[in-house]
Amino acid sequence: MSQKSSPFNQPLDVAFHAALHHLETLDSYPVGATVSLQEMRDKLQKPLIQEGMPADEVLRELVRDTYGGVLRNPGGRFFAWAIGGVVPEALGADWLTSTWDQNAALYATGPAAAVVEEVAGGWLKELLGIAESATFAFVSGCQMAHATCLASARHALLEERGWDVERKGLWGAQAIRVVTSNRHGSIDRALRLLGMGTDCVIDLPLNENEQAVPEELARILANDPGAPTVVLLQAGDLNTGSFDDYRALIPIAKRFGAWVQIDGAFGLWAGASPQYKHLLAGVGAADSWATDGHKWLNVPYDSGYAFVARPVAHRAAMSHRASYLVHDEDARDQIDYTPEWSRRARGFATYAAIRQFGRAGIAELVNGCCDHARALVEGLGQLPGADVAWKPRLNQGLVRFLNPAAGSNELDHDCFTDEVIQRVVRGGEAFFMGTSWRGRRAMRVSVLSWQTSNHDVERAIAAVRKALAASTKAP
Ligand SMILES: *Cc1c(COP(=O)(O)O)cnc(C)c1O
Numbered sequence: 001m002s003q004k005s006s007p008f009n010q011p012l013d014v015a016f017h018a019a020l021h022h023l024e025t026l027d028s029y030p031v032g033a034t035v036s037l038q039e040m041r042d043k044l045q046k047p048l049i050q051e052g053m054p055a056d057e058v059l060r061e062l063v064r065d066t067y068g069g070v071l072r073n074p075g076g077r078f079f080a081w082a083i084g085g086v087v088p089e090a091l092g093a094d095w096l097t098s099t100w101d102q103n104a105a106l107y108a109t110g111p112a113a114a115v116v117e118e119v120a121g122g123w124l125k126e127l128l129g130i131a132e133s134a135t136f137a138f139v140s141g142c143q144m145a146h147a148t149c150l151a152s153a154r155h156a157l158l159e160e161r162g163w164d165v166e167r168k169g170l171w172g173a174q175a176i177r178v179v180t181s182n183r184h185g186s187i188d189r190a191l192r193l194l195g196m197g198t199d200c201v202i203d204l205p206l207n208e209n210e211q212a213v214p215e216e217l218a219r220i221l222a223n224d225p226g227a228p229t230v231v232l233l234q235a236g237d238l239n240t241g242s243f244d245d246y247r248a249l250i251p252i253a254k255r256f257g258a259w260v261q262i263d264g265a266f267g268l269w270a271g272a273s274p275q276y277k278h279l280l281a282g283v284g285a286a287d288s289w290a291t292d293g294h295k296w297l298n299v300p301y302d303s304g305y306a307f308v309a310r311p312v313a314h315r316a317a318m319s320h321r322a323s324y325l326v327h328d329e330d331a332r333d334q335i336d337y338t339p340e341w342s343r344r345a346r347g348f349a350t351y352a353a354i355r356q357f358g359r360a361g362i363a364e365l366v367n368g369c370c371d372h373a374r375a376l377v378e379g380l381g382q383l384p385g386a387d388v389a390w391k392p393r394l395n396q397g398l399v400r401f402l403n404p405a406a407g408s409n410e411l412d413h414d415c416f417t418d419e420v421i422q423r424v425v426r427g428g429e430a431f432f433m434g435t436s437w438r439g440r441r442a443m444r445v446s447v448l449s450w451q452t453s454n455h456d457v458e459r460a461i462a463a464v465r466k467a468l469a470a471s472t473k474a475p
Pocket residue numbers: 082140141142143144184186236237238263264265266292304
């Protein structure tokens with residue numbers, strides 16, 4: 001078929017050039033949105049049309065009408081939440097993933113997709129220091145990785161008590177408790193989806209280093225030693241990037257027969273760096289681990305990974321066999337491990353990202369982000385009125401801005417901090433967000449993009465300096 005007659009030629013050509021323009025101007029355009037909600041609705045809210053539009057016009061219009069409403073988070077000066085960038089090779093593989101349009105449920109529906117996932121899963125275990133015997137699933141993000149891991153935990157804990165949860169459900173089963181600290185909201189949602197509910201959570205007290213206290217864990221577990229229990233520990237908590245002391249905590253959990261699950265959405269990647277992997281000492285003794293590819297590996301959305309040390313529990317929780325499905329007994333069918341049925345072939349982008357970086361490249365990426373986070377927080381800390389609430393030990397820091405007005409109290413500092421953040425975001429040079437930590441407001445500094453450079457750090461500090469000066473002058 002000649003290029004001219006192909007219906008794909010024009011739309012893909014428009015998409016390619018728009019994508020390239022977007023990627024090549026990340027550095028020079030505002031990082032945040034530049035149009036309001038109303039402006040975006042005015043442009044996008046068109047009546048449902050009766051007849052379709054010419055192919056190239058559809059995409060040109062989409063690019064035009066979303067203009068100013070697309071955050072430039074894959075660039076180097078986006079430090080909000082925990083959102084990574086996109087490495088070129090993974091992006092290319094992601095385009096091919098859509099092009100090939102494989103249904104990555106089974107080997108039969110996408111043979112190459114199944115094998116690529118099988119291989120990339122093995123590489124991930126090697127990189128992150130997880131036992132080769134662990135099973136894994138490529139899922140949409142860390143939340144679904146939690147759901148996958150916790151479903152495996154639920155199976156194992158209840159099966160040990162003679163209850164088949166896959167058949168009988170949770171009604172009538174012994175209640176499972178989840179003992180955890182400082183948890184991310186995605187854990188609550190995973191518990192809700194699994195029918196376990198959030199009332200099953202018991203808070204684990206933290207020490208001044210933001211680590212769960214072993215004596216407290218022992219005390220909580222001893223209160224009801226026979227109860228089926230998940231102990232959910234942090235590997236890189238969302239505000240400070242703190243790691244629990246696995247060598248102290250996991251043996252206690254095991255003594256009480258608990259399942260140990262790790263939330264390592266970005267922090268598990270410390271394991272890929274010789275400089276930071278000591279933070280994860282002992283984490284290999286857990287039963288399951290949840291992490292993301294779309295954060296620190298800089299794979300495009302969406303990409304999360306679940307690992308389970310007990311393959312029988314993982315498969316029991318997820319596997320499905322239907323008479324019309326074709327299972328190749330030798331191949332790895334993803335449906336035996338994932339919560340979804342039809343699904344995107346997420347393995348391609350991860351495979352490409354790992355091939356692009358190599359072990360050394362990933363270690364450099366992790367170290368570089370940590371270096372930039374430290375430089376950023378240090379630089380911000382030197383601005384007038386800045387107060388470093390948490391110095392990065394990994395890639396996360398917290399900075400607070402004190403209201404210079406005489407007689408200001410903590411609440412005034414909270415409001416001032418939020419005002420400075422808003423001003424920085426409106427300025428477009430850098431993008432930060434606030435958080436509540438130990439009852440006070442602070443600006444979160446999260447560095448996860450491969451694009452962040454020393455120059456970006458300088459530009460971001462200058463942008464905050466400017467916003468701080470403007471906020472100080474404001475009435
Ligand atoms: C981002 C994050 C999650 C949730 O991950 P998703 O990929 O958004 O589902 C869970 N835990 C921590 C610590 C996170 O940073």
